[in-house]
Amino acid sequence: MARDHGETIGRTIGCRRCGRKRGMIRRHGLRLCRQCFRDIGRDIGFKKFS
Numbered sequence: 001m002a003r004d005h006g007e008t009i010g011r012t013i014g015c016r017r018c019g020r021k022r023g024m025i026r027r028h029g030l031r032l033c034r035q036c037f038r039d040i041g042r043d044i045g046f047k048k049f050s
């Protein structure tokens with residue numbers, strides 16, 4: 001298994017919420033697109049993101 005390069009992690013390549021690869025945010029192992037990150041990021045404790 002590769003490290004956290006974001007491509008060979010497994011079957012989840014795109015956003016784990018909506019599946020799109022566009023605007024992905026891979027930090028913190030979230031693997032969410034920016035829209036989903038905005039949508040649920042706050043809800044999971046990333047309140048600094050504004």
Ligand SMILES: [Zn+2]
Nearest residue numbers: 015018033036
């Ligand atoms: Zn998404």
